[in-house]
Amino acid sequence: MTENRTQGRVIRSYSNIYYVDTGGEVLECRPRGRLRYHDEKVLAGDIVRVSPASPGFGAIDEILPRRNSLSRPPVANVDQVVLVFSFHGPEIDLYLVDRFLILVAAADLPAVLCLNKMDLASDPEIASVQGVYEKVGYRTVIASARTGQGLDGVRDLLGGRLSVLAGPSGAGKSSLLNALSPELGLRTGELSRKIHRGTHTTRHVALLPIGQGGMVADTPGFTHLELKDVKPADVSWHYPEIAALGGECRFRGCVHRAEPDCRVKEAVGEGSVDGGRYQRYLSLLKETEAAYRPW
Ligand code: GDP
Numbered sequence: 001m002t003e004n005r006t007q008g009r010v011i012r013s014y015s016n017i018y019y020v021d022t023g024g025e026v027l028e029c030r031p032r033g034r035l036r037y038h039d040e041k042v043l044a045g046d047i048v049r050v051s052p053a054s055p056g057f058g059a060i061d062e063i064l065p066r067r068n069s070l071s072r073p074p075v076a077n078v079d080q081v082v083l084v085f086s087f088h089g090p091e092i093d094l095y096l097v098d099r100f101l102i103l104v105a106a107a108d109l110p111a112v113l114c115l116n117k118m119d120l121a122s123d124p125e126i127a128s129v130q131g132v133y134e135k136v137g138y139r140t141v142i143a144s145a146r147t148g149q150g151l152d153g154v155r156d157l158l159g160g161r162l163s164v165l166a167g168p169s170g171a172g173k174s175s176l177l178n179a180l181s182p183e184l185g186l187r188t189g190e191l192s193r194k195i196h197r198g199t200h201t202t203r204h205v206a207l208l209p210i211g212q213g214g215m216v217a218d219t220p221g222f223t224h225l226e227l228k229d230v231k232p233a234d235v236s237w238h239y240p241e242i243a244a245l246g247g248e249c250r251f252r253g254c255v256h257r258a259e260p261d262c263r264v265k266e267a268v269g270e271g272s273v274d275g276g277r278y279q280r281y282l283s284l285l286k287e288t289e290a291a292y293r294p295w
């Protein structure tokens with residue numbers, strides 16, 4: 001019996017049925033009673049041990065330890081969150097970019113930037129946004145789902161990883177996935193529209209195969225951009241360039257606002273920390289202070 005067991009990844013959940021990709025085939029599985037008894041909910045992205053039953057079917061015996069899990073969308077073992085923004089139509093909102101970056105960092109996941117609709121932007125415009133984020137260490141990929149420019153970079157970004165996409169509706173998430181895997185046949189806005197379908201349907205997550213061994217959750221993440229769970233004192237630690245200087249201020253617990261002898265403000269003055277990022281940091285800090293509910 002045991003030698004018959006196999007391991008795989010849950011690629012789709014629907015009610016209490018899970019589709020497990022074992023490498024060779026996709027089995028339709030139900031969790032064993034023992035799992036249900038312990039109230040262990042199987043998530044898309046989970047690596048599970050299954051016992052094959054009749055051809056095409058199996059039972060999930062065990063969920064292997066997760067590296068992480070998100071609740072919206074319910075996905076486990078996420079490798080990265082890809083923030084998709086367009087330069088224009090809709091206009092890139094750097095405040096929103098930084099807000100997403102804070103939330104993703106607070107969830108302890110790596111964030112990468114995918115800037116789409118490069119066909120609508122000038123070279124200096126592209127270089128200026130890319131420069132700001134690459135300088136602080138974020139991988140930044142520039143593309144156009146429409147012209148196909150930069151798509152190799154996006155494929156490379158998504159290959160071999162499980163990604164959750166995030167970003168404003170209309171930025172081109174569905175178009176990018178379609179451009180990479182036309183067989184998906186996603187409709188325009190399909191990835192964004194899922195949000196509005198109510199909470200019960202968003203429990204049904206599918207992982208879409210993209211590129212070489214890449215998978216993308218079919219529901220965007222971080223759609224509720226609430227900062228209330230982020231501790232104000234932690235905000236600066238979610239800025240790599242500020243965190244790097246954090247220990248050098250005169251006061252411990254310096255939030256780099258009005259404190260004297262602040263290394264961060266000094267760095268802004270010298271231009272080694274981007275002034276725009278710093279101004280947005282101050283606004284987001286204020287917003288976090290107003291929103292934070294520790295209970
Ligand atoms: P989503 O809501 O993020 O999934 O965005 P969609 O993929 O639905 O794209 C929104 C709109 O932007 C659609 O009308 C697309 O045709 C258009 N679009 C997507 N990518 C590009 C691009 O690279 N350049 C231009 N000019 N338009 C694009």
Ligand code: ZN
Pocket residue numbers: 249250254255256257259261262263264265
């Ligand atoms: Zn400081």
